[in-house]
Amino acid sequence: MMWFNLAKAQSFMPTQGTAIAKQVDNLYGFLLITSFIACALVVGGMIYFVWKYRRKSPNDKTAYISHNTFLEFLWSFIPLVIFLGVFAWGWFVYHDMRSMPKNALEINVLGKQWAWEIEYKNGYKAVNEVVVPINQDVKLLLTSNDVIHSFYVPSFRIKQDAVPGRYTALWFRADKLGDFHIFCAEYCGTSHSGMIGKLKVVSREDFDKYLEQGQEERNLPLAKKGEKLFAVKACASCHSVDSPAVKVGPALYKKFGTEEVVDDGSKITVDENYIRESILDPNKHIVKGFPRGVMPTFQGQLNENELSALVEYIKELK
Amino acid sequence: MATTSAHHGDNYINHEKGLWSWLTTVDHKRIGLMYMMTVMFFFLVGGIMALLLRLELFAPNTAANVGQVLKNGDVYNQVLTYHGAIMVFMVIVPGIPAILGNFFLPLHIGAKDVAFPKINLASWYCFMAGAALAILTFFTKKIDTGWTFYTPYSIRTGTATVMMVLGAFIMGMSSILTGLNFIVTVHKLRAPGMTMHRMPLFVWALYSTAILQLLATPVLGITLLLLAVERIFGVGIFDPKLGGDPVLFQHFFWFYSHPAVYIMIIPAMGVVSELITTFSRKVIFGYTAIAYSSLGIAAVSFFVWGHHMFVSGQSETAGIIFSFLTMLVGVPTAIKMFNWVATIYKGSVSFDSPMLFALGFLFLFAIGGVTGIMLATLPIDVHFHDTYFVVAHFHYVMVGGTLMALMGGFYYWFPKMFGKMFNEAIARLSFVFIFIGFNVTFFPQFILGAMGMPRRYFDYIPAYETLNKVSTVGSWLILTGFLLGLYAIVQGIRKGEKAPMNPWNSKTLEWSTTSPPPHDNFAVEPIVTAGPYEYR
Numbered sequence: 004m005m006w007f008n009l010a011k012a013q014s015f016m017p018t019q020g021t022a023i024a025k026q027v028d029n030l031y032g033f034l035l036i037t038s039f040i041a042c043a044l045v046v047g048g049m050i051y052f053v054w055k056y057r058r059k060s061p062n063d064k065t066a067y068i069s070h071n072t073f074l075e076f077l078w079s080f081i082p083l084v085i086f087l088g089v090f091a092w093g094w095f096v097y098h099d100m101r102s103m104p105k106n107a108l109e110i111n112v113l114g115k116q117w118a119w120e121i122e123y124k125n126g127y128k129a130v131n132e133v134v135v136p137i138n139q140d141v142k143l144l145l146t147s148n149d150v151i152h153s154f155y156v157p158s159f160r161i162k163q164d165a166v167p168g169r170y171t172a173l174w175f176r177a178d179k180l181g182d183f184h185i186f187c188a189e190y191c192g193t194s195h196s197g198m199i200g201k202l203k204v205v206s207r208e209d210f211d212k213y214l215e216q217g218q219e220e221r222n223l224p225l226a227k228k229g230e231k232l233f234a235v236k237a238c239a240s241c242h243s244v245d246s247p248a249v250k251v252g253p254a255l256y257k258k259f260g261t262e263e264v265v266d267d268g269s270k271i272t273v274d275e276n277y278i279r280e281s282i283l284d285p286n287k288h289i290v291k292g293f294p295r296g297v298m299p300t301f302q303g304q305l306n307e308n309e310l311s312a313l314v315e316y317i318k319e320l321k
Numbered sequence: 322m323a324t325t326s327a328h329h330g331d332n333y334i335n336h337e338k339g340l341w342s343w344l345t346t347v348d349h350k351r352i353g354l355m356y357m358m359t360v361m362f363f364f365l366v367g368g369i370m371a372l373l374l375r376l377e378l379f380a381p382n383t384a385a386n387v388g389q390v391l392k393n394g395d396v397y398n399q400v401l402t403y404h405g406a407i408m409v410f411m412v413i414v415p416g417i418p419a420i421l422g423n424f425f426l427p428l429h430i431g432a433k434d435v436a437f438p439k440i441n442l443a444s445w446y447c448f449m450a451g452a453a454l455a456i457l458t459f460f461t462k463k464i465d466t467g468w469t470f471y472t473p474y475s476i477r478t479g480t481a482t483v484m485m486v487l488g489a490f491i492m493g494m495s496s497i498l499t500g501l502n503f504i505v506t507v508h509k510l511r512a513p514g515m516t517m518h519r520m521p522l523f524v525w526a527l528y529s530t531a532i533l534q535l536l537a538t539p540v541l542g543i544t545l546l547l548l549a550v551e552r553i554f555g556v557g558i559f560d561p562k563l564g565g566d567p568v569l570f571q572h573f574f575w576f577y578s579h580p581a582v583y584i585m586i587i588p589a590m591g592v593v594s595e596l597i598t599t600f601s602r603k604v605i606f607g608y609t610a611i612a613y614s615s616l617g618i619a620a621v622s623f624f625v626w627g628h629h630m631f632v633s634g635q636s637e638t639a640g641i642i643f644s645f646l647t648m649l650v651g652v653p654t655a656i657k658m659f660n661w662v663a664t665i666y667k668g669s670v671s672f673d674s675p676m677l678f679a680l681g682f683l684f685l686f687a688i689g690g691v692t693g694i695m696l697a698t699l700p701i702d703v704h705f706h707d708t709y710f711v712v713a714h715f716h717y718v719m720v721g722g723t724l725m726a727l728m729g730g731f732y733y734w735f736p737k738m739f740g741k742m743f744n745e746a747i748a749r750l751s752f753v754f755i756f757i758g759f760n761v762t763f764f765p766q767f768i769l770g771a772m773g774m775p776r777r778y779f780d781y782i783p784a785y786e787t788l789n790k791v792s793t794v795g796s797w798l799i800l801t802g803f804l805l806g807l808y809a810i811v812q813g814i815r816k817g818e819k820a821p822m823n824p825w826n827s828k829t830l831e832w833s834t835t836s837p838p839p840h841d842n843f844a845v846e847p848i849v850t851a852g853p854y855e856y857r
Contacts (some may be wrong), residue, residue: 046553049684
């Protein structure tokens, strides 16, 4: 087993956050070693032969060896056995990876351009942050709001596409406390590389506290609620709120009450109604200089109270 | 009649003169050269895109959606898409079959031309028309779907998916026509005595490739048409909003595109077989195994497409079956590697530049191969899928494999194609830069992938910075290598020494005619009495 450890040290794999990650790395370590040996044999053999049999005179005579059935059988059969062994080992680990545990903590994850929306069973929502208790089976139910995304946690060695129109799932049981990266691995457009989340593994007590706090947030003042929603709906991935710097769409900092030129040349005042319209029907009046069709509509996704909260929040960005 | 023939030169290049004579030629050799010019041009364009991507990735961005070199994420995604689409559809797929295959398939089997010379010309025009459409998108709304056109992104993006997809569709027609032409040529136009088992291995490789082109490309065509129909008429096929299934697109797409991977690599394997045997001056080891393993790879390659979709939501059972079948493709590929090394054994090896490229191929393809096995292993792929590990793997196979073979084959047949020799020292120097540069660029990407860096990323976390820097520096070495190669080629064509009929002492038929060959290939129809590699 020593050489597995050696291979692991060389493999640059991220921290192992789950037991499955260890299993994956053992298999990978085995593959690294066998691959290295295979390459050393083939390339080493090549280099040795090339040097040993380098041309010594322009009229060198060479051996006439057309084939050797036994050798050919051997070098077909041995790779086949290795490949099938690796396949079976892979199957074994993959089966564990794909067998959903019963009684797992279920969390819904919605991928959207360009953020992860997390919803717990009690209705608490978060964005780009999944908080889970340590040593607990967790099952994520994935889907997407627009295009295909892929939920990827390198430290857990898990990845699953979030496909619009259907649910996919993955599970893990974290055995290390700490923060781990969540990446989007399926290309999804402009901010694909910015769709980074955090998977936080905490103790059982901290997890319970986290959910309670989430409940309290429901009774916040309107603007605070708007701020929370602004984050949950990932508005911040395109609109900056603390400076006039443009990300993808117009910055909202100190925007309320100002006058904007829209792309048909007319002027429009940024008031409550324009904000409301921009959320529900974003392409109706596009601020000059910004492309159409980038911002998705939120029609049907927000209730009146939530709309008012967002408007109130944007009003107070000063 | 006598006067016209007096104007004709003694080889295919000066047989007729003027641009018009090239644009209307049905001579397979001239069509091969026309493909060469166009593919080289597209390679330049795709290469510039690659350099831009690497420059952008030299450092992580300091502000969200603002690039170091490219303006923003959208521009990066467009450059990425053009790099992929151009390199796949306009360089690697047509590369070896359309340039070297067109030129040498008839010469290899002692024929005057391909079976359907006019269809051959038509396929070049198809290729150009499709390429023109694809390039035109650049001047309209551009395209940002990635070369894979995954739905529903490709349906919803504001860019010119339909035009690009039609371009790829028309280029697919070109590929089908070439495949059809080669199959018929191999079956019907072999010279007397040229039995199937006396054909050079390059012909076997082209033949296997042609079967794939003919059978797989129509599926791509249909898929792309369905995509266009969905976008133009709103028919729900792939978009779940319209009741379609986005994963169905992936099945269709990879049903073509996995065999297409072998359309790209099998001809390269054929070229390498020629190079190894010639420059070892020794009969190829295991002719039958190599010939039939090409066919074997071609056959199995139709049933492994699902290994691109292990995390797409396909069932566990499907994943297991596709993993198993993928392992099987590894076997004939491994056989070829061993056969090539065994051919060198007890040979008389020279280190001319074509052989250097062939040896470079063996080295890089070995790494491409073993990492392929890793990716075929289910749980490992779950971690590596859509990371830089995959990017590194397919560049080792497509560039380290196909492009190295194309370069080696090009230098090998250069004297025959142009009747001139190239500057050997510069060609070798070019190899050294390409080979080292390639490893410096792409080996770090394996490590980046293992560390978890996803592909198609405009920006990355600081932990990935050092290796990205190394990779970018490598891309400049590759650039230097190809510029040197270009110089060797241009200088060789303009001022090279006159090439003898058979400078490398090869045994295949094309070397038994003059350099460059006459319009009709052979002064007298050759009669074949022995296998292709009779070094006794």
